Amino acid sequence: MLETSARLLKLLSLLQTHRDWSGTELAHRLGVTTRTVRRDVERLRELGYPVLATQGTAGYQLGAGAALPPLLLDDDEAVAVAVGLRTAAGGSVAGIEETSVRALTKLEQVLPARLRHRVSTLHAATVRVAAAGPKVSPDTLMAIADACRRRVGLRFDYTSPHGGDTVRSVEPHGLVSFGRHWYLVAWDTGRVDWRAFRVDRMALRSPAGARFSPRTPPGGDAAAYLADRLSTRAWPCQATVILHEPAESVAARIWPGMGVVEAVDERSCLLHVGADDAAALVWMIITVDVAFTLPEGQPELADALRAQAARCLDAVGGE
Numbered sequence: 001m002l003e004t005s006a007r008l009l010k011l012l013s014l015l016q017t018h019r020d021w022s023g024t025e026l027a028h029r030l031g032v033t034t035r036t037v038r039r040d041v042e043r044l045r046e047l048g049y050p051v052l053a054t055q056g057t058a059g060y061q062l063g064a065g066a067a068l069p070p071l072l073l074d075d076d077e078a079v080a081v082a083v084g085l086r087t088a089a090g091g092s093v094a095g096i097e098e099t100s101v102r103a104l105t106k107l108e109q110v111l112p113a114r115l116r117h118r119v120s121t122l123h124a125a126t127v128r129v130a131a132a133g134p135k136v137s138p139d140t141l142m143a144i145a146d147a148c149r150r151r152v153g154l155r156f157d158y159t160s161p162h163g164g165d166t167v168r169s170v171e172p173h174g175l176v177s178f179g180r181h182w183y184l185v186a187w188d189t190g191r192v193d194w195r196a197f198r199v200d201r202m203a204l205r206s207p208a209g210a211r212f213s214p215r216t217p218p219g220g221d222a223a224a225y226l227a228d229r230l231s232t233r234a235w236p237c238q239a240t241v242i243l244h245e246p247a248e249s250v251a252a253r254i255w256p257g258m259g260v261v262e263a264v265d266e267r268s269c270l271l272h273v274g275a276d277d278a279a280a281l282v283w284m285i286i287t288v289d290v291a292f293t294l295p296e297g298q299p300e301l302a303d304a305l306r307a308q309a310a311r312c313l314d315a316v317g318g319e
Helices: 002-015 023-030 034-046 075-088 096-110 113-125 138-150 222-233 247-253 278-287 299-315
Strands: 051-054 059-062 154-159 165-178 181-188 193-198 202-205 237-243 259-263 269-275
Touching (some): 034 051, 075 096, 075 113, 165 193, 165 222, 222 259, 237 278, 247 259
Antiparallel strands (some): 181 193, 259 269
16 A cells, blocks of 8 residues: 555656656656556546546646645745745735745645754745735736736726826736736726836726737837836936946846846946935946946036036045
8 A cells, every 4th residue: 555655646747747657658657557557647637636637648747626636846845935035025915925824834734854954944044034014916917817818808997106097908918017016017907008007006997808919019018118218217216337348248247127138239238227306316327337438418417417426526636
């Protein structure tokens, strides 16, 4: 009986790799006959695992069932799930904290001592800095994701960060999780342009809109469009400088939301940035740590750069 149980667990582990297995392959892996494989497959089905027989290849595949059966995870997978659940417990989705903690507790109860030690060691050595931020409803996220998948329009009330509420009708493209916020990137049918909306400022309306044909957002995908919008378009103070290094070498130093790099030639590129004021732009440009030139026509940034340069010279005695 013990040998049979161990073999069933090994068979289940093989089937969970999401590929078709022929009966001959499984028999070879398990060291049994194909008849024994068929018998073991039937036992798994009796336990609630939807093992499908693939047509034409006389093979087997694990399908999706109506209920969630027990899962087999290898060591690295178990640690990854535990770390992910602990991270999700402090996430930006409302109500997920308690669910994540419950799932993590169940997982840690059955982890072998060696894995429990790895997870607890990482947890003990990690300090999570709590960052205040709005929570979003998982139901709202699922409704938006479903509209993106089915390509149906959305209508919602939107509270602008500058004040005032509007009713928007959009063709949703995709959700982007950025920092502590969730954004919907969508084609705004009223503005006839692409827009990014903070999900925590949205209140969905019913019914859903009509079906639409998908569009490609500027930059090629939702993440690229949002990075560009957060870097420049959404800020009251914007600027462009010439960096005297190729785009490839500076791209890694530009964090998402900071700015957008545009290649010029093999020796230089443009950096487009945005911030609340020129002083913040100076700080952002300097942190890239690259020689740069300020094109004409940006007097506010030029004054801010001179002021910063004077402070730096004063700090070293005007040398």
